[in-house]
Amino acid sequence: MDRTPLSISELTSRIKIVLEGGLPALWIRGEVSQFTSHRSGHSYFTLCDDQTQLSCVLWRGRARELNYTPQVGDLVVAFGRVVVYERGGRYQFDCYDLRPAGLGELAQAFEALKQKLAAEGLFALERKIPLPPLPERVGLVTSPGGAALQDILKVARERAPWVEFHLAPANVQGPGAAAEIAAAIRALDQSGWPQVIIVGRGGGSPEDLWAFNEAPVVRAVAECRTPIVSAVGHEVDVTLSDLAADLRAPTPSAAAEMCLPDRHALRARLEEAALRAQRAVTLRLAEKRRWLTDRAAPVLAHAMTGRWREESQRVDEISRRLDRGVRLLLERRREALQHLGARLDCLDPRAILERGYAIVRRAGDPQPLTDAARLQAEDEIEVAFHRGGATARVTSTHHD
Amino acid sequence: MESPAEKSFEGALKRLEEIVRALEGNTPSLEDSLALYEEGRALIGFCLEKLESAEQKLKVLLPPEEL
Numbered sequence: 438m439d440r441t442p443l444s445i446s447e448l449t450s451r452i453k454i455v456l457e458g459g460l461p462a463l464w465i466r467g468e469v470s471q472f473t474s475h476r477s478g479h480s481y482f483t484l485c486d487d488q489t490q491l492s493c494v495l496w497r498g499r500a501r502e503l504n505y506t507p508q509v510g511d512l513v514v515a516f517g518r519v520v521v522y523e524r525g526g527r528y529q530f531d532c533y534d535l536r537p538a539g540l541g542e543l544a545q546a547f548e549a550l551k552q553k554l555a556a557e558g559l560f561a562l563e564r565k566i567p568l569p570p571l572p573e574r575v576g577l578v579t580s581p582g583g584a585a586l587q588d589i590l591k592v593a594r595e596r597a598p599w600v601e602f603h604l605a606p607a608n609v610q611g612p613g614a615a616a617e618i619a620a621a622i623r624a625l626d627q628s629g630w631p632q633v634i635i636v637g638r639g640g641g642s643p644e645d646l647w648a649f650n651e652a653p654v655v656r657a658v659a660e661c662r663t664p665i666v667s668a669v670g671h672e673v674d675v676t677l678s679d680l681a682a683d684l685r686a687p688t689p690s691a692a693a694e695m696c697l698p699d700r701h702a703l704r705a706r707l708e709e710a711a712l713r714a715q716r717a718v719t720l721r722l723a724e725k726r727r728w729l730t731d732r733a734a735p736v737l738a739h740a741m742t743g744r745w746r747e748e749s750q751r752v753d754e755i756s757r758r759l760d761r762g763v764r765l766l767l768e769r770r771r772e773a774l775q776h777l778g779a780r781l782d783c784l785d786p787r788a789i790l791e792r793g794y795a796i797v798r799r800a801g802d803p804q805p806l807t808d809a810a811r812l813q814a815e816d817e818i819e820v821a822f823h824r825g826g827a828t829a830r831v832t833s834t835h836h837d
Numbered sequence: 838m839e840s841p842a843e844k845s846f847e848g849a850l851k852r853l854e855e856i857v858r859a860l861e862g863n864t865p866s867l868e869d870s871l872a873l874y875e876e877g878r879a880l881i882g883f884c885l886e887k888l889e890s891a892e893q894k895l896k897v898l899l900p901p902e903e904l
Contacts, residue, residue, distance in 0.1 A: 569847075570847065571845070571846050571847040571850070573845060573846060581897060590893065590895065593893060594893050598890055598892070598893050599846070599887045599888070599890045600893075601894040601895075601896070602893075602894065602895045602896070603895075603896050603897075603898055604895060604896070604897045604898060605898045606897060606898070624898065625898075698846075700888045703850075703884070703888060704885070704888055706850070707850075707853075707881055707884050707885060707888075710853050710854060710857050710877070710881065711877075711878075711881050713857045713860075713861060714856065714857050714860055714874055714877045714878075715874075717857065717860035717861045717870070718860060718870055718871065718874045721860070721867060721870045722867070725867050
């Protein structure tokens with residue numbers, strides 16, 4: 438290995454040869470993180486992605502041809518060559534063409550995805566389910582820290598504070614967002630708890646909203662059996678999830694307004710119902726009163742002609758008869774009871790003994806004797822009186 | 838009549854409107870209309886009480902993977 442040390446410029450020119458020789462002109466994509474145009478007409482800007490950054494230059498001649506001056510944050514595509522700026526000792530991108538990538542590239546990807554998913558019937562109108570008019574259990578799929586959640590809750594507090602929300606949290610942008618959103622939708626749907634689901638997020642660049650165009654989310658929204666509202670970004674943003682949902686809301690707060698009943702409107706409806714009910718009942722009462730007064734008039738007339746006393750007498754008569762009737766009824770009932778009691782008593786075997794009869798049994802034999810022939814002298818017998826009993830021995834028997 | 842707890846707002850409102858129509862129609866007797874009226878008042882009470890309830894309920898489910 439040649440050990441003689443190179444000068445800096447010798448090294449830099451070697452780097453220049455290797456780098457510029459090795460890399461052809463090519464397209465690159467990145468986000469503009471800094472853009473300045475000099476009086477000289479040249480523009481210097483930096484492109485970056487989440488790991489690195491690259492300084493670029495747009496020479497005066499080319500700058501004029503382009504009709505696009507990027508803003509910081511724009512996602513752009515650029516065509517050019519990597520060159521070494523020897524004086525600065527660094528490489529940079531010599532830019533020939535510069536365009537907004539966001540719209541061009543993403544727009545194409547959006548259309549392609551839209552065609553593909555449309556072919557699967559995910560946007561078909563007959564899939565759409567109507568929203569419940571007065572939901573009380575609403576599922577939410579959005580980022581727990583996002584503005585969308587707060588907007589929805591704020592609208593709900595005002596319109597329908599009794600409505601309960603279950604939030605299935607999910608990242609709404611960045612790697613893995615689509616999978617999380619889709620899983621959250623399916624989890625809520627399968628739980629069967631919500632009557633309607635709102636999925637969405639606050640505003641952002643087309644790239645920020647991209648997760649809501651990705652197939653997993655669009656499929657989850659389309660296959661969701663619970664009525665689902667998609668509210669992604671601002672009014673102007675339309676995502677494929679919006680097309681697949683049962684209802685597209687321009688913004689999260691609009692989604693809350695479209696799903697939730699308005700308490701003030703409901704109160705008015707209640708008051709109106711109360712009023713109509715009250716009016717109907719008072720009408721009914723008035724009718725009843727009129728019906729009574731019409732009937733009472735003749736009675737009044739009787740009173741005028743002294744018949745009232747008869748009427749009242751008749752009423753007294755009736756009530757007296759009524760009282761008597763009741764008393765009679767009671768008496769008769771009491772008699773019947775006594776009669777029944779008496780009959781019962783005399784059936785009682787023991788009662789007969791009271792009248793002087795006695796029951797005779799052979800000793801040890803419970804069967805009472807009714808025929809003297811069954812006995813002969815010397816037999817032992819037991820005699821049961823009304824009170825107490827005796828044992829005796831037969832001296833003789835006779836038959837009459 | 839369902840106990841108010843299970844009754845949904847929507848069910849209550851539907852029943853209330855049924856009652857009003859019945860009252861405005863030719864209800865057979867005064868007693869029936871009074872009974873319907875009472876039921877209506879109870880329903881209105883239930884709905885108004887829900888409207889006024891201020892306390893919002895939000896439950897954050899576990900992230901999907903842990904469900």
